[in-house]
Amino acid sequence: MKGAGRRALLATAVLVAIFTGGCAYHVAGRSQSLPAMIRTIAVPAFENATTRYRIEQRLTEATIWEFLARSKYRIVSDAAGADATVRGKVSAVETTPLLFDTTTGRPTAMLVTVRCQVWMEENATKKELYRNDNFLFRNQYEISTDVASFFEEQDPALDRLARDFSSRLVAAILEGF
Numbered sequence: 001m002k003g004a005g006r007r008a009l010l011a012t013a014v015l016v017a018i019f020t021g022g023c024a025y026h027v028a029g030r031s032q033s034l035p036a037m038i039r040t041i042a043v044p045a046f047e048n049a050t051t052r053y054r055i056e057q058r059l060t061e062a063t064i065w066e067f068l069a070r071s072k073y074r075i076v077s078d079a080a081g082a083d084a085t086v087r088g089k090v091s092a093v094e095t096t097p098l099l100f101d102t103t104t105g106r107p108t109a110m111l112v113t114v115r116c117q118v119w120m121e122e123n124a125t126k127k128e129l130y131r132n133d134n135f136l137f138r139n140q141y142e143i144s145t146d147v148a149s150f151f152e153e154q155d156p157a158l159d160r161l162a163r164d165f166s167s168r169l170v171a172a173i174l175e176g177f
Contacts, residue, residue, distance in 0.1 A: 033174065033175055033176035034084070034129060034173075034174065035122070035129070037083065038073065038083040038084045038122070038129075039073060039074060039083055040073065040074045040075075040076060040081065040082045040083050040084075041067060041073045041074070041075055041076070041082055041083070041084050041085070041086060041120075042075075042076050042077065042078060042079040042080075042081075042082035042084070042085040042086070042123075043060060043063055043064050043067065043075055043076075043077065043085075043086045044060075044077055044078070044079060044085065044087065045057065045060045045077075046059055046060045046063075046087070046088035046089060046090055046116070047088070047089040047090065048089075048090050049089055049090060049091050049092075050090055050091070050092060050093050052090070052093040055090055055093055055114075055158070056088075056090050058158055058159065058161075058162040059088065059090060059114075059116075059162050059165055059166065060088070061162070062159075062162035062163050062165065062166035063086065063088075063166040063169060063170065064077075065163075065166070066163075066166040066167055066169070066170040067086075067170055070170055070171075070174065071170070071174060079123060082123055083122065083123060083124070084120055084121065084122050084123060084129060085120065085121060085123055086118070086119075086120045086130075086173065087118070087119055087120075087121075088116050088117065088118045088119075088135075088169075089116060089117045089118075090114065090115075090116050091115050091116060091117060092113070092114070092115040093112070093113070093114050093115075094112070094113045094115075095110050095111070095112050095113075096110065096111045096113070097109070097110055097111075098110060098111050098140060107143060108142060108143060109140055109141070109142050109143065110140070110141050110142075110143055111138060111139075111140050112138070112139055112140075112141060112161055113136065113137070113138045114136075114137045114138075114161070114165055115134065115135070115136050115137075116132075116135045116137075116169075117132070117133045117134075117135070118130070118131070118132050118135045118169060118173075119131040119132070120173055129173075130172070130173045130176070132172070135169065135172070137164070137165045137168055137169075139161065139164050141157050141160065141161070143157070
């Protein structure tokens with residue numbers, strides 16, 4: 001009887017440890033590290049300090065869509081009615097050829113690097129909730145060797161870049177990385 005009591009006590013202790021010892025694992029993209037009082041986030045248009053046409057508009061739009069898809073927050077464009085504001089400034093966009101077609105010498109894969117300053121502040125207190133002055137995003141994109149389709153692919157490629165960028169940015173803000 002004494003041995004059975006010990007086993008029952010040990011089994012109970014193990015079960016308590018399993019169910020109460022949460023190790024803070026969560027599904028990626030679903031953690032909310034922002035203060036509970038924030039319900040509305042403003043995402044005004046990012047600034048563009050580059051010569052890349054409309055890149056700030058694409059990144060802003062993709063960031064808004066990503067917040068809508070991944071969070072419970074109401075997203076607005078004007079900071080006046082929001083609890084917090086996400087601001088950004090695109091400081092550099094660089095493209096570097098990675099792979100080349102051996103017969104034509106044209107690039108077939110490019111590395112695109114986007115560098116931004118991004119910050120989020122609580123509007124009432126002006127307290128910074130997130131800041132990264134060197135938010136760096138890199139991704140590789142394949143391009144067509146056909147000249148006619150190259151120009152047709154440019155806008156969809158920039159849209160993919162904006163979606164990939166915003167996915168990383170929103171995850172960094174929501175999860176506090």
